[in-house]
Amino acid sequence: MSYNNLYRTDNGIETTHEMVRNTPVYISKNSNSKGQLVFLSHGFAGSSSFMKSIAISLANSGNIVVRFDFLGHGRHPLPFTGNITTTGGTTRLFVDQSNEVIDYYLNKFKKKQAILIGHSMASDIVIRTALKRDDIKGTIGISTYSNVIDVDNPKNLLILNGEWETGLRNKSIDFLEKIGIENPKENQLYGFFYKDNARKLIPIKNSDHVRILYSIETQKEINNWISKISGKDLELKPNQIGIWVFVLLASLITLFVFFVEFVPAREGENFNLKLPNYLLANLVAIIVTPIILKNFVFEFVDIPAHNHIINHLLFYSLILSPIISLEIYKNLIKTFSLLIFINVLFFYLIVFGGIVDSYVSSFFPSNDRWLLLFFGLFGCIPFMIILQILYESSKNGFFYGNWTKFFLTFSILISIFLDFENLFILSYGVLLFLMFSLVFGFLTNILNRKYNNTLSCGMINGVALSWTFAVAIPMYSHNLR
Numbered sequence: 001m002s003y004n005n006l007y008r009t010d011n012g013i014e015t016t017h018e019m020v021r022n023t024p025v026y027i028s029k030n031s032n033s034k035g036q037l038v039f040l041s042h043g044f045a046g047s048s049s050f051m052k053s054i055a056i057s058l059a060n061s062g063n064i065v066v067r068f069d070f071l072g073h074g075r076h077p078l079p080f081t082g083n084i085t086t087t088g089g090t091t092r093l094f095v096d097q098s099n100e101v102i103d104y105y106l107n108k109f110k111k112k113q114a115i116l117i118g119h120s121m122a123s124d125i126v127i128r129t130a131l132k133r134d135d136i137k138g139t140i141g142i143s144t145y146s147n148v149i150d151v152d153n154p155k156n157l158l159i160l161n162g163e164w165e166t167g168l169r170n171k172s173i174d175f176l177e178k179i180g181i182e183n184p185k186e187n188q189l190y191g192f193f194y195k196d197n198a199r200k201l202i203p204i205k206n207s208d209h210v211r212i213l214y215s216i217e218t219q220k221e222i223n224n225w226i227s228k229i230s231g232k233d234l235e236l237k238p239n240q241i242g243i244w245v246f247v248l249l250a251s252l253i254t255l256f257v258f259f260v261e262f263v264p265a266r267e268g269e270n271f272n273l274k275l276p277n278y279l280l281a282n283l284v285a286i287i288v289t290p291i292i293l294k295n296f297v298f299e300f301v302d303i304p305a306h307n308h309i310i311n312h313l314l315f316y317s318l319i320l321s322p323i324i325s326l327e328i329y330k331n332l333i334k335t336f337s338l339l340i341f342i343n344v345l346f347f348y349l350i351v352f353g354g355i356v357d358s359y360v361s362s363f364f365p366s367n368d369r370w371l372l373l374f375f376g377l378f379g380c381i382p383f384m385i386i387l388q389i390l391y392e393s394s395k396n397g398f399f400y401g402n403w404t405k406f407f408l409t410f411s412i413l414i415s416i417f418l419d420f421e422n423l424f425i426l427s428y429g430v431l432l433f434l435m436f437s438l439v440f441g442f443l444t445n446i447l448n449r450k451y452n453n454t455l456s457c458g459m460i461n462g463v464a465l466s467w468t469f470a471v472a473i474p475m476y477s478h479n480l481r
Contacts, residue, residue: 001247002244002251003248006241006248006358006359009241009358010028010056012030012060013030013060014028014031014272015027015377016408020101021100022077023068023069023071023076023100023101023384024068024074025066025067026055026067026068027064027065027066027326028055028058028059028064028067029059029065030059030062030064031341032062033062034062034225035061035062035064035234036063036064036113036115036226036229036230037063037064037105037111037113037114037117038064038065038066038116038117039066039098039101039102039105039114039120039126040055040058040284041067041098041116041117041118041122042069042074042119042122042125043119043120043121043123043143044120044428044474045428045472045474046073046074047069047073047075047359047361047362047386048067048068048074048121048473049074049362050119050357050361051067051117051119051213051243052067052323052358053213053214053219053239053242053359054219054370055067056116056239056241057219057222057239058223058236060237061223061226061234061235061236061237062234062235063226063234064105064111066101066110068101070122071093071476072474072476073362073475074361074362075366075367076360077366078473078475079303079474079475079476079477079478080093080094080474080475081093091125094122095128095132096130098116098125099124102114102129102133102135106135112135113135115138115139115140115226115229116129116130116136116138116154117140117142117247119142119143119212120142120209122142123142123144123145123148124141124144124148126139126140127146127149127315128148129155130153130155130434131154136155137155137196137229137230138155138156138226139156139157140157140158140159140160140222140225141158142160142161142212142213143161143168143209144160144161144168144172145168145171146161147175149175149179149190150179151179152195153196156196156225156228156229157199157200158198158200158225159172159201159202160212160218160222161198161201161203161204161212162203162204162206162207162208162212163203163205163206164208165212169203172201173186173201176199176201178188179271181199185201185348186201186202186203187202187203188200189202193228193229193312198228202221204221211242213242214239214241214245215242216238217339218225219236220236220329223236239302244357245360247354249352249355252347252352253443256446258453260450263340263447264451265344266403266452266453267452268335269331270394271327271392271394272394273324273390273393274323276353276398280317281322282320282403284319284336285316285320285408285411286407286410286411287409287413288315289312289316289319289415290312290411290414292315293315294418294419295310298310298311298314300378301371301372302477303372303475303476303477304422304423304476304477305423305425305473305476306376306475308415308419308423309469310379310380310381311410312379312408313380313383314378314382315381316383317379317383317406319384321382321386321403324389328389332385332389332454333455335453335454335455336459337453340447340453340460341456341460344444344447344456345463348440348443348460349463349464349467350462352439353467361472362471363472364471365467365470365471368475369470369475370470372469373471376465376467376469376470377462377463379466380462380469381458381459381463382462383408384458384459384461384465385454385459387404387405387456388401388444388448388454388455388458389458391445391448392448392452392454401445405433405437408433409430409433409434412429412430413430420475422477425473425474425476428472428473428474429461429473431474432468432473433465433467436464436465440465441461444457
């Protein structure tokens, strides 16, 4: 039911893919696209897929909608570079990229004006872009933060924040105070559309930093703002992509748990790990791994954050490996099923991942990300096999497995602290690892409790984790090599 509803969402909408130099671009429009040319920009660590719900809504209203992947994000083949702490660094790079795409499609569609919409990081990018252009008729920031707004520029600015984004809501009010509006309030229009200096803050009910992108209220407010800018009453055709994606993913998880019941049960090997040895090994790994990697790393790939996570998982695994007896390693080969391995990976990466790729964020590798995936296996597979062994300990297995994840996370945070300039992106990698554990790790543990196939399950998680890191962590290099 949920898949059918998602399939019907973009009926009548034509979406095409193009490349503007190296930038992947997606254009959505219907057969009666006589509205505005609208550019949608995603936030940090996101991709153009994040913006699909809004894109479909705008296209259904008759607009031509252009969304694209920033450097280092989604399917863009090149990393982003520069100093992230200055507006002349990475910010300038993204603004230049936005201008390039805008210029190309204004010319292609013979349009004199456009509207810019940006989420999170991109709210600042679109505002800075609009400030320097006369052909931007309106700007919409979603989950907005920017300190360059003035009384008249950018033209016709709408700021949408989630009801639960208290910090951003307060900062948005501060923005209006700084440009001379006394005691500004949400849901109140300031300025005038005919003067191109309209300003408005709107909180989107029951929304956070991600849910706001899928809210029908967000679609409604964007449609109303564009209608007022254009002077035309555009018909709103909202979609519920967010709800149906959630239902579909929840259904897939439930079906996986259901079908595990039909997997033939298999007796596992009984073994115990000594708690003092376990704690000592992790303590050493937490401290020693970041110190070693601060001074020496294997050069698997030339993207610092990805290269570090491969090395970190590999060294951490080597330090933990002696606490597991040789006999346990020898018995691992007996616990491998190619059939289980192929089928579960297909479910994780193609079925589940296909939904994520289409409606949430890019999940299929492209360009150099295939290399990141391949070399990522050198760290992810050893660590996930050892982690799976720890989970299967007769005593304290649940404790060993979960606390190892926590210890690893803490160790990576130490590395980030020691080299923030190159590794700050790994803070997002930590979040990915936690989300991975809550979904794929959870499902694999359910399977292994029934089937006791430690090697298969460890390798499944190793490949899936390497895949996740390769496609989802933005590619960044402080200086191109």
